[in-house]
Amino acid sequence: MSSEPRSGSPAAEEVAGSPSHEGAWWRSAVMYQVYPRSFADGNGDGEGDLPGLRERLPYLADLGVDGLWISPWFPSPMADGGYDVSDFRDIHPMFGTLADADAVLHEAHDLGLRVIIDLVPNHTSDQHPWFLAALAGGPQAPERARYFFRDGRGEDGELPPNNWISAFGGPAWTRVTEPDGSPGQWYLHLFAPEQPDLDWSNQEVLQDFDEVLRFWFDRGVDGLRIDAAPAMSKKAGLPDADYGGVLQFRTVDWDDNPHWDVDTVHDIFRRWRAIADTYDGDRVFVAEAVVSTAERLSNYLRPDEMHTAFNFPYLKGPWEAGPLREVIDATLESFTPRGIPSTWVLTSHDEIRPVTRYGRATTSSYFITDGEGEVADLALGTRRARAAAMLMLALPGGAYIYQGEELGLPNVDDLPDEVLQDPMFLRSGGEMRGRDGCRVPLPWSGQEPPFGFSPPGVQPWLPQPEEWGDLTVEAESADPGSMLQLHRSALRLRRELPGLHETGLAWREAPAGVLDFERGTALRCVVNLSDAPFAVDPDLVLLSSIPLEQGALPVDATAWLRVG
Template sequence: MAVDREPSPWWRSAVMYQVYPRSFADGNGDGEGDLQGLRAKLPYLAELGVDGLWISPWFPSPMADGGYDVSDFRDIHPMFGTLGDADAVLSEARALGLRVIIDLVPNHTSDQHPWFLSALASEPGSAERARYFFRDGRGESGDEPPNNWISAFGGPAWTRIVEPNGSPGQWYLHLFAPEQPDLDWSNQQVLDDFDDVLRFWFDRGVDGLRIDAAPAMSKKAGLPDADYGGVLQFRTVDWDDNPHWDVDTVHDIFRRWRAIADTYDGDRAFVAEAVVSSPERLAHYLRPDEMHTAFNFPYLKGPWEAAALRQVIDATLSSFAPLGVPSTWVLTSHDETRPVTRYGRPTTSSYFISDGEGEVSDLVLGTRRARAAAMLMLALPGGAYVYQGEELGLPNVDDLPDEVLQDPMFLRSGGQMRGRDGCRVPLPWSGQEPPFGFSPDGVAPWLPQPASWSALTVEAQDGDPASMLTLYREALRLRRDTDGLDAAGLAWRASSPQVLDFDRGDVLRCVVNLSDEPVEVPEDRVLLSSIPLEDGRLPSDATAWLRP
């Protein structure tokens, strides 16, 4: 007698859609996206075919870093709405069959968080300061930072305060902006409070938490100087034995959190933002009692080259397989250059946000490659994430006026780095001119949209068989409706070095042509191709899905 197989947890193969709420949809007409706008667009996400959404930080924040500087982890930013609006998003998404995970930013708080304000008002050595990294400075008068650490946004990772009596005081650590002081995760009060934060949101019904900057949360005891190798860059992707990133004690925190999540029903899940130096280091976050999944940054950041893609796919699968965990594939996010722009540049990798900056992008080529890359990503075993607007083929907006830029990267680098605002421009929904339906009554959005986006609106692409939106809908439908795909592994077929050709069990074959010449494929077995075949051959920079 056949035995029904236990259903696989949702997070093992889910395609999640990242919502950057300030730029998704404006419901109240103030030019800023909000939860009212998100609620109105939930049917769009269900129709797109994703399994759920990840919502970037919606907490109260001074917005020094796009909401990643949190002043209250148990409330909603008034710009976005109220806790009642958040509850409505959760319930309405659930009714549409959509899971919801939210962004937790645990490495640091805002400098306006009550804890940090209390620390500033307290004495050195106080319990209030012990929640953060306050240290005396070096040098005879303490006017040099406590160590040589640098910020991910440029400049030193330390800022000196003025003590309550008006004298020059201690320094505090911030691996990101000065408005984002790092918490000391060896402090018991920090640990206990965040236990309650997790329970607060799990009790409200969120399906999971995305952990921002997960490797930053532990520092080496004694805060020793870092060896930057003479290059003052925050090199998370190629740097082992780092005193302020990917320190092994971080895993104690995640084991504590996993124990909390496991007390809830419904397969509550964690996904780690862990930019580390190798798939092997990433696998440490995915042990059975830690995070459930992690973004695959080596895959995201690599170039559009066959050998590099195959290498990272193989390395990922081989390092994750012994743990029994799936990979989570991703092409872009609110922190990355959009694929249409990136893949149209000579530099197609993105190991640093400035990679390719200043290069002219061929958007026709970039769009073609982005279509192929999307189908490759969605054919790989495991889960995937789609960043809002990716399904519309939006390019980066690289010519935003300096005066509208808000990213601390731009401000902290003195304008040398343009930062990430170009991938955060509000979405175009409908109409022929800005704000393209983003805000009612023609209200200008918080970042200006280019007029050329009139051809890329949801309205313009809906029903167009050649559009990026239609491609995503079809690929997501096939992925969802192909029986056995979620349980199938990956096996490579023999192919030329510039072609990726693999089977997913006996249910799907994927061919990606990264060569300069068309390749033969059995036309009668093609289910979907990123661009039309030419005389039964798959053109360059194209992907096809076939019946094996």
Template structure:
């Protein structure tokens, strides 16, 4: 557990924890079928403890038809047979705890699968029935109801409405899905929905999870009457641009989270919520973090911004300024299962990722991207608050952008008719060992669910273990120093005067971080360097371009 100055255990673990995101289908295959699972995760828990993270966030492990990588849930109280059983989940929780690792799981409350018993009952029921009231079933517009009820769009392209065929075979009502048609939105003003999810929260808290990551949190409330949205002429799901949108970041969503916080607060052990809340301003995000709502939230403006000193400093300052009044630290993040991997992204001309297709088709200089990703890791881990690391980030894995069309499963690819490649390229199974696929992810001779490139032989855990220049060693050292530096967690951030395009700041009197994004080397005191993302130039201590260093002040 993190220590806060010399005052003993930190006030709450989530305020400074570094969490490791496990995408279970791609982490480790324990039963040899080419799919990652919970037995595979259990076998690799010592690796995570050795890496030095404080815990893990497990992406959805629930039963699901897998129309959207498990984010279409058919049973919120079970485990997908692909991954194992509830007994396996209990074993993961028990063994992680024994290693000192916290565990949070992914909750996907905005929608269910279209194979969830609730939705199947709604399809079988009549318009206006209690079964349909759990979702957004509405009559269509036009003379025969042939047009969608409003102009809302889906995150995966196209309209956010699909029309059903009624039990008698006639064209019927429309239902809302802000994501794929297989993910019908729940109506969170419905008391039956609220009551059922109260029980879901208690089910998992009772089993010992330390927290819940809330998927698509701003989507959960809609304006009464479901009015048309003004998308500003850009028919893309760009939530960072939306203000006063009728289906995103609607104020009534906060009532749900207050209800949930009251449940979490009845449990011992600092049970925590982390919100996936991509909203238009830091001030809007801070509303999710009021004392009776979510505990933390992913910092998407930081994640999605470009590799530019001015933009990075601005988002850091904006974040600290907006979070300070509510007394909550930021949760910094570079990537996830939804994002281009940093090694690829930072090697492209377009280094931002505001939209999934940003930079698509650009050739990436992976050597440049790796250098920048190493520096970005030290910058992120030096900032005050918590952080999340996505599996494979610590190995410096690039995106796999040349996956064959026939293996792609992301609904973004399917719904865009192939115009957008989607997110499968960042979900390729991890390479653990060996010289050829499946690189220890599965037993030799087994083909993983997504193919791994041969070039990953140099990026396996086995290849990087013990190499002082590897990305894995960099992460291990950074996490060790972060954990062992006295007073770091309580220290604030103060900027130093610096050359243009150089980020230089102190964390109290215990750590200094310098990141050089300029085109020229900058001087640093070589005798004070604790860790650097790359070698210094010359004998005098000059920090090269796209390099970061931690120093004793």
């Protein structure tokens, strides 16, 4: 199956598969994240699916991205939005069939788009045949060795085996009822109870996932995004964790944690890289690795492991010049000497949308409670999100855009409780709203829901706000000043400017609150986060997030300029 890059894209001039990966497509690609349930409904049932995605692939090619990352499309009971997988070698019937997946791959490649799919290897669904067999077989079942089944502590085993916590709140252990009806062993789930953790020291687990990788590489996928990569190894003996007095899943704070970022995880990724390297076309691994430092993150990106990783310190940081420059510098200083490309990202299916976050008083999102309860100024948030998008696309390396980000969609924070499906909401007893607000289906056309996502009269799986009529693809395509047109212009320039896809960034002297840097001779980027306009030469401006005012870049704005 062809996987050639689009003519005129940065990847078009690169040599795929070279031993050093110099100039490989993934080093500078802009990828678009598709959350398939919310992207486009092709069969009219209110749920997004692969036929809907196929129909909209030309939109992505026209947007100017280099490829797409598709969130999990596997069979799943949907206890965690598809991140609870019951079969890693098939397609969820809600989304279609394997034939539909093959068609997406083929048609995307014909449009010059690469395709990365989501792999969720830390855990399975509790409905996976392996886990069902482990439960049915009782304490001595050999299938239990594929997971972390342990006897409990206490006189009658009534206490969890250790003090580990779940990302969704509460303990990371659930006790089972054995086939004879008696209280039995406990199993580990770092996420929801419906997501039992696999034991990656087990040879059957390792060997089965070797075949999962080959299954999808053989079908033509260009890469795999590895969900929760640091979770996959645990310290021998499963000792108690020291959470530093903060009983929350705050992995950016953790050092030497027994269930996160354990060094033996890298053995798994070396094994996988060896498999990927047997395929042509520069197949790629992208790590979701929220760890404590840029140095720890770089360990996942050694030459024989993952290729790229999302930059979470950049994603979660505040809209402030000092912290932004600090994380940019820390990333480049850690990555560049090792030949590692940076991968910049502002949001995803797990995050508050930038238009809402940047409109709050608290613009960081290190923790799920950051900014909770604050009312967002969406006009301010939109202005900042436009500037942030241009900054991200000017930085060296690759970037990811989450569906709807290019439209400037806000978070939907007032979804009725009865429609919320995120286990974060359910497990916290409603204290945390969860992530459904960033997963509301996209508006494509028209002036009222479902805005072309589904046929008229069909209610999407999450309700869309009535006021989204001005945020549809149709409406924004007709507005030269829209967020969509800004993204199209920035992505076109990113493809066309010679030398922009090389590494390197040089800071220019600038007043406090202004980020001013050059990308060789390709581009100068100025971001004004100060409290006053910043003078620039209008004749040099290639693109600005908002219009200049009397020859000056306004506050909360970004401009790209020719290097004078």
